[in-house]
Amino acid sequence: MEVKEMTCIRCPMGCRLTVTKDGDNYTVTGNTCKRGEEYGIQEMSCPMRVVTTSVRVIGGVRPVCSCKTADSVPKAAIDDVLKALAQLRPVAPITIGQVLAEDIAGTGVSLVATANNRAAN
């Protein structure tokens, strides 16, 4: 059995949840509504996060370009995503929404640019 305390972030109430995992069974207490239960189970079983960061760019007006994972990735995979994108060196010009890497760090999710970076002339 595994027990975890956490703050529900689905609304500003910020209820303190206690989530218990017993085999495949989850129980959530401390929540005020159903969304808190969902959140607690998700956070206990497989917390997911969108990674928003930046990559170094070659030949751009700015040395870096901001980017994000197009969807959320498992929290446990964040380190691998960061390591993988540290190796990327996309070449300017880069436009918003451009895919910088497909299937970043084997997550099945692509990395997309969130800003424009014009080529320096």
Added chain:
Amino acid sequence: MKKFVDIAVIGGGPAGLAAALEAWRAQPELNILIIERDHEPGGILQQCIHNGFGLHFFGEELTGPEYAGRFIAEVKKTSIEIMTDTMVLELNNERKILAVSAENGLIEIEAKAVVLAMGCRERTRGALNIPGSRPAGVYTAGCAQRLVNMEGYMPGKKVVILGSGDIGLIMARRMTWEGAKVEVVAELMPFSSGLNRNIVQCLVDNNIPLKFNHTVVRVDGRERVEAVTIAEVDPATKRPIPGTEETYECDTLLLSVGLIPENELTNGAGVEMDRITSGAVVDETRQTSIPGVFACGNVLHVHDLVDNVSNEAKLAGLSAAQYVAGGEKKVEKYHSVNATNGVRYAVPQRISADASGKLDVYFRVGNAYRPAKLVVRCGEEVLATRRKAIMTPGEMEKITLDADKITGDITLEMEA
């Protein structure tokens, strides 16, 4: 150089962009100019590369540059002119603007209406008075955000953060993801003004401790920060409690201790100001005490959600367009909007007597209320009541009133 325009918008952040767009949509034949001191429009959003913007306005979660990008793309499809790298130096009470740029030198602009959208800036250490030496390595969180996200430069490797506002929380994660070690976040108050989501996803996710009722009492280091000492404070007096000091070796101290509207121009023009918001006093059209001068966004009051900024800016832009099209209309009488008993401030601060239709009043409470009940009264009559499970100082609240029912001064207050 001399220019004549119908509407001059000062500041090309989300507020300025949305105001200009809405004015153009209302009156496409108007001559609209946005003046922005930076190389590109977008304002502070360009450096806020995390997501969470636009959930209300666009119904999806965008990063800051993506949110700004949508507005910039819209503006580019219109006849709105954007002058970048141009800094406004002065505004007078006849809507004459003095600006300067490297390309054009001094520029005089005469406008029939002006929209103030200069945003806000961060409080710095000078406003805080931290004892100790004055070495390099002390940054505001927003300055560090710009360095990391736009210049690709890491300000330090071991970091202490003072203040748990959203920018500080976001930077704690950002610096961690870029390989720095964030030792601690110290917060003077017994609560954080930041969003729960940021406390969880930026601090808890990265095992960064958050210490409430703590402040920085010393900064050591000759050329560069070498250590920062924090101590617990007495919650009542905010004075450090001797014997509770803890010293962290680090090379960087980030300050995230609040934002102040950037109102030098507004003050210079002689606009009537609100002591609490540090912004202009406005009516329901977002017109200031100078006819034809409107204000919106963070220069008016500090917003936590850019969605609210865009909505407020649309209103100011529309009002400016109507002002230019309809000519100056003298408001005969105003009713004032008073914030008392736990309500810290309300915007607009006054409502013209001939206002009609639905009207949103934005406000902030001074303390956490759970449950919370806000009552709006006009004399003895209750105009509206709003109940919520919780209201906190960190979140701006809104209440919708029926302007036709406002027959005198109104009061917003919290009740048990």
